[in-house]
Amino acid sequence: MTTSPALPHDAIVLQNVEKQFGDHVVLNNVSMSVSSGEVVALIGPSGAGKSTLLRCINLLERPTSGSITVEGVTIQVDHSIKAKELAALRSRVGMVFQSFNLFPHLTVLRNISLPQQRVLGRSQAEAEERAMTLLERVGLADKAKQYPGRCSGGQQQRIAIARALALDPKVMLFDEPTSALDPELGLEVLAVMRELADEGMTMVVVTHEMQFARDVSDHVVVMSDGAILEEGKPHEIFASPSQPRTRAFLRAVLDRQ
Amino acid sequence: MTVDTWQIVAQGILGTLQLTAVGFALGALLGLPLLVLRISAAWPLRALARTYIEVTRGVPLIIWLFLIYNGPTQIDPALGSVFTSWRSAVLAIALVSAAYMAEIYRGALRAVKQGQFEASRALGMSRLDTATRVIGPQMVRVAIPSSASYAIGLLKDSSLASTIGVFEITYYASVASSNTASVTPFFVAGIYYVALTFPSAWAARSLEGYLMKRTA
Numbered sequence: 001m002t003t004s005p006a007l008p009h010d011a012i013v014l015q016n017v018e019k020q021f022g023d024h025v026v027l028n029n030v031s032m033s034v035s036s037g038e039v040v041a042l043i044g045p046s047g048a049g050k051s052t053l054l055r056c057i058n059l060l061e062r063p064t065s066g067s068i069t070v071e072g073v074t075i076q077v078d079h080s081i082k083a084k085e086l087a088a089l090r091s092r093v094g095m096v097f098q099s100f101n102l103f104p105h106l107t108v109l110r111n112i113s114l115p116q117q118r119v120l121g122r123s124q125a126e127a128e129e130r131a132m133t134l135l136e137r138v139g140l141a142d143k144a145k146q147y148p149g150r151c152s153g154g155q156q157q158r159i160a161i162a163r164a165l166a167l168d169p170k171v172m173l174f175d176e177p178t179s180a181l182d183p184e185l186g187l188e189v190l191a192v193m194r195e196l197a198d199e200g201m202t203m204v205v206v207t208h209e210m211q212f213a214r215d216v217s218d219h220v221v222v223m224s225d226g227a228i229l230e231e232g233k234p235h236e237i238f239a240s241p242s243q244p245r246t247r248a249f250l251r252a253v254l255d256r257q
Numbered sequence: 258m259t260v261d262t263w264q265i266v267a268q269g270i271l272g273t274l275q276l277t278a279v280g281f282a283l284g285a286l287l288g289l290p291l292l293v294l295r296i297s298a299a300w301p302l303r304a305l306a307r308t309y310i311e312v313t314r315g316v317p318l319i320i321w322l323f324l325i326y327n328g329p330t331q332i333d334p335a336l337g338s339v340f341t342s343w344r345s346a347v348l349a350i351a352l353v354s355a356a357y358m359a360e361i362y363r364g365a366l367r368a369v370k371q372g373q374f375e376a377s378r379a380l381g382m383s384r385l386d387t388a389t390r391v392i393g394p395q396m397v398r399v400a401i402p403s404s405a406s407y408a409i410g411l412l413k414d415s416s417l418a419s420t421i422g423v424f425e426i427t428y429y430a431s432v433a434s435s436n437t438a439s440v441t442p443f444f445v446a447g448i449y450y451v452a453l454t455f456p457s458a459w460a461a462r463s464l465e466g467y468l469m470k471r472t473a
């Protein structure tokens with residue numbers, strides 16, 4: 001073996017994933033794969049099932065059928081899911097939400113150190129050291145002792161990213177991470193994400209930021225009505241989408257921006 | 258109004274405080290498993306908890322006091338030494354408080370944003386850690402004002418225990434009143450209740466303010 005980077009492999013594989021809420025089919029037989037180091041932008045109209053698909057990847061939402069593989073851990077949802085497998089899968093996946101979801105009763109530092117201690121069994125000193133390193137990286141070391149309520153939305157989202165990264169995930173999922181933010185605050189979050197992408201993190205990003213999708217992603221997946229409408233390289237999708245519905249969606253989004 | 262009256266009624270202050278504190282503390286504790294049943298995924302457990310809560314709250318405290326104090330001895334007179342005045346009163350207050358506290362907890366739980374549960378799960382935290390380190394502390398903040406006003410109400414309702422002979426403020430006031438054929442002891446009792454209530458309400462507000470300031 002050499003020390004060269006590992007060859008790209010499938011980091012995420014979804015096979016025939018279906019999700020129903022009652023009679024309502026929200027994901028209709030979706031299959032997709034993401035290579036390690038790849039940045040996938042998941043776009044499409046509201047209600048298309050983007051969030052649901054993302055939440056199926058770490059089983060925040062349990063699909064009705066299908067299978068999910070993340071970094072070698074496969075979960076067949078038709079079988080009963082063992083708690084151990086679920087924990088193994090979740091430990092490989094970090095997630096960032098639209099509404100940040102920091103714990104309001106804990107300081108910024110504690111938000112990042114507590115999960116490390118409880119989930120990975122790190123010591124407090126170890127966890128806090130790692131937390132400070134990550135806070136420095138997202139430019140918020142000075143906020144360590146503050147409570148999240150004292151931070152701007154953009155700062156909270158960067159802290160949420162640091163909290164997820166502290167658990168050393170192999171894959172990061174982002175669900176409209178800038179949608180709740182003013183544009184200029186969104187930019188500081190996008191800058192952190194761009195850096196993460198450059199470092200080779202595998203990322204799936206649900207976004208309405210077409211600029212980001214175009215510039216940063218390696219692959220764009222367009223969803224509509226619970227299915228993948230089309231996918232391809234960003235320049236293909238943005239320059240010459242093959243589906244009329246993709247064209248209509250892009251026109252609507254770009255008009256708004 | 259003699260110094261004597263003040264002293265006689267004051268003998269009940271400790272009893273009132275003990276009865277309220279012990280009954281409320283037990284109720285606040287029992288309210289937790291009751292909450293777990295109340296929000297359980299299994300409907301029979303939910304129905305059981307709900308029935309308990311509705312029935313317990315639907316019947317006046319004084320009826321519970323009589324039932325718990327007198328009921329067992331009617332079955333077996335020997336049980337009288339088990340169900341003393343004090344124990345019966347603590348039990349009645351604890352059982353009723355559990356029902357009220359479970360509902361207060363449920364309200365507090367609903368006030369915690371859904372995203373908090375999701376974030377904790379997504380981080381891979383166990384259910385126990387999620388409950389004790391993420392959701393629980395946030396519930397406490399929400400539950401403090403209503404718990405405090407319930408506890409203060411209980412301080413006054415504990416006066417009902419005088420009817421089964423618990424040595425608290427109202428008990429001493431009643432005895433003094435009938436001995437002297439005067440209403441003054443009840444006036445004194447009223448002042449004592451207010452004097453106990455004021456600092457409790459103030460303490461609850463300070464605690465709430467302190468917690469809010471830390472998270473805001």
Ligand SMILES: Nc1ncnc2c1ncn2[C@@H]1O[C@H](COP(=O)(O)OP(=O)(O)O)[C@@H](O)[C@H]1O
Nearest residue numbers: 021024026044045046047048049050051052053
């Ligand atoms: N918990 C739920 N219960 C019922 N329906 C849901 C639930 N979550 C999402 N849905 C429905 O699933 C569809 C897809 O939602 P979502 O995945 O959030 O779409 P998107 O993120 O693309 O806007 C919507 O029609 C939504 O109403």
Ligand SMILES: [Mg+2]
Nearest residue numbers: 050051052176
């Ligand atoms: Mg969504």
